[in-house]
Amino acid sequence: MNDDLKYLPEEFLNRMNNMLGDDFQAFLNSYQQPRTFGLRVNTAKISCEEFEKIVPFPISPIPWIPGGYFYPENVRPSKCAFYQAGLYYLQEPSAMTPVSRLLPKPGEYILDMCAAPGGKATALGAALKGHGLLVANDISTSRARALLRNIELFGIPNSFVTSTAPKDLVPCFPEFFHKIILDAPCSGEGMFRKDEALAKDWSPAKSQELSLIQRELILQAADMLRPGGYLLYSTCTFAPQEDEGTVSYLLENRPDMELVEMPGYEGFSDGVPAWGKGQPQLTRCVRIFPHKMNGEGHFMALLHKPGQTISEISPVFTKPNRTAFEYIDAFFREIGLKSLGGQPFDWNRVEIKGDKVYYLPPVSCSIRRINFLRNGLYMGDLKKNRFEPSQPLALALHKGEVSSVITLPVQDQRLERYLKGETLLINPEEAASPKGWQLLCVEGYPLGFGKLVGQTLKNKYPSGWRL
Numbered sequence: 001m002n003d004d005l006k007y008l009p010e011e012f013l014n015r016m017n018n019m020l021g022d023d024f025q026a027f028l029n030s031y032q033q034p035r036t037f038g039l040r041v042n043t044a045k046i047s048c049e050e051f052e053k054i055v056p057f058p059i060s061p062i063p064w065i066p067g068g069y070f071y072p073e074n075v076r077p078s079k080c081a082f083y084q085a086g087l088y089y090l091q092e093p094s095a096m097t098p099v100s101r102l103l104p105k106p107g108e109y110i111l112d113m114c115a116a117p118g119g120k121a122t123a124l125g126a127a128l129k130g131h132g133l134l135v136a137n138d139i140s141t142s143r144a145r146a147l148l149r150n151i152e153l154f155g156i157p158n159s160f161v162t163s164t165a166p167k168d169l170v171p172c173f174p175e176f177f178h179k180i181i182l183d184a185p186c187s188g189e190g191m192f193r194k195d196e197a198l199a200k201d202w203s204p205a206k207s208q209e210l211s212l213i214q215r216e217l218i219l220q221a222a223d224m225l226r227p228g229g230y231l232l233y234s235t236c237t238f239a240p241q242e243d244e245g246t247v248s249y250l251l252e253n254r255p256d257m258e259l260v261e262m263p264g265y266e267g268f269s270d271g272v273p274a275w276g277k278g279q280p281q282l283t284r285c286v287r288i289f290p291h292k293m294n295g296e297g298h299f300m301a302l303l304h305k306p307g308q309t310i311s312e313i314s315p316v317f318t319k320p321n322r323t324a325f326e327y328i329d330a331f332f333r334e335i336g337l338k339s340l341g342g343q344p345f346d347w348n349r350v351e352i353k354g355d356k357v358y359y360l361p362p363v364s365c366s367i368r369r370i371n372f373l374r375n376g377l378y379m380g381d382l383k384k385n386r387f388e389p390s391q392p393l394a395l396a397l398h399k400g401e402v403s404s405v406i407t408l409p410v411q412d413q414r415l416e417r418y419l420k421g422e423t424l425l426i427n428p429e430e431a432a433s434p435k436g437w438q439l440l441c442v443e444g445y446p447l448g449f450g451k452l453v454g455q456t457l458k459n460k461y462p463s464g465w466r467l
């Protein structure tokens with residue numbers, strides 16, 4: 001065994017040898033190949049064609065992911081202002097696959113049960129394009145905070161971000177969702193090449209423990225899925241008991257559910273019935289092996305609950321304090337707001353709690369006993385006789401939705417200084433309006449607010465967001 005591979009646990013290698021047979025050597029060799037790096041375009045904010053024109057570093061399409069691109073290892077895309085404008089998410093290429101096979105559509109109600117830090121939730125939210133509802137949940141509150149940040153960076157206005165044990169979501173959302181993604185906590189075997197620490201932490205006992213958790217979670221997911229709905233179960237492990245084993249358990253316990261084919265790709269491998277309880281339909285599961293594709297190990301199963309989906313959208317009912325509306329409206333007039341996130345602004349969705357202003361998702365439902373980190377978009381704060389906009393509001397705005405803008409080219413050094421919290425010198429011809437609130441943009445894409453006084457742009461980029 002090559003010294004470079006010593007970190008791989010022997011029991012893991014023996015099991016993989018049994019699973020893969022003739023393919024085992026190729027699998028092992030893949031651990032000496034460099035890993036790949038990916039980003040996924042936020043198609044709610046920018047088209048792929050436009051992104052390809054303006055991106056300032058080399059990219060090449062990931063062939064099995066619409067909107068996914070490889071970038072070279074020596075590039076740091078998180079240092080580019082387009083990243084702070086929420087134009088893309090950095091994600092390992094295989095990990096982009098589950099959402100791309102769930103085919104989320106605008107208007108659907110979608111749940112991401114184990115969502116932090118948001119790799120899949122941001123893709124789901126982008127696909128909804130502001131219509132319908134995304135519930136992004138993670139049991140860990142600290143991880144859910146990182147999830148909220150990514151949802152806000154992506155400018156997703158129609159989401160609940162929650163931190164609750166999935167069993168407590170079930171009574172709130174019985175047969176509610178059109179689509180659910182369960183990207184389960186798993187033993188992470190597929191990520192050993194990316195993160196050797198995972199291999200050091202691995203044990204068969206842990207995998208067994210996790211498989212029991214996955215069994216509970218997958219039944220809970222099925223119970224929140226409406227007839228006609230789709231559930232995508234995914235892991236980043238090769239362990240059969242966590243993959244086909246979990247899906248088998250669902251098929252046994254929820255016999256109405258069926259495995260369906262998902263859009264294929266030449267590098268995908270079929271699931272193996274013998275690795276579960278032998279149900280022939282387990283071949284419809286998909287495995288991604290690092291020796292067959294340019295990505296890390298992954299497992300996916302797309303499940304359907306037969307029945308007719310009833311399409312209905314429940315209206316939002318709020319009883320807002322309308323006296324505050326004039327302050328918000330005055331701000332909107334000052335910046336010349338035309339729409340929000342591609343849709344006309346709907347005053348019925350405004351909720352005011354104390355001095356905080358929120359824009360609720362366009363869907364309501366009765367919810368108790370859930371720990372919310374966010375219900376909709378945090379728009380800003382009411383101060384004495386005025387409204388102060390938030391950073392998430394800036395990021396929820398699309399290119400061209402506001403007229404008081406200062407837009408700088410991506411190479412402009414002032415963008416980095418803005419993101420560090422500094423004031424900027426702005427030439428009069430660079431600002432669309434001579435004073436007051438401005439939306440600072442990179443190539444037209446909103447980054448954050450500032451206030452122009454003479455030629456000085458006072459920085460309103462919040463300290464918690466700065467570089």
Ligand SMILES: C[S@@+](CC[C@H](N)C(=O)[O-])C[C@H]1O[C@@H](n2cnc3c(N)ncnc32)[C@H](O)[C@@H]1O
Nearest residue numbers: 114115116117118119120139140143183184185
């Ligand atoms: C594989 S990660 C999710 C990654 C995420 N979907 C993404 O794409 O960024 C699994 C998540 O499950 C959460 N988790 C762990 N135990 C859980 C449990 N018992 N119930 C629900 N979620 C759990 C973890 O906090 C973790 O964030």
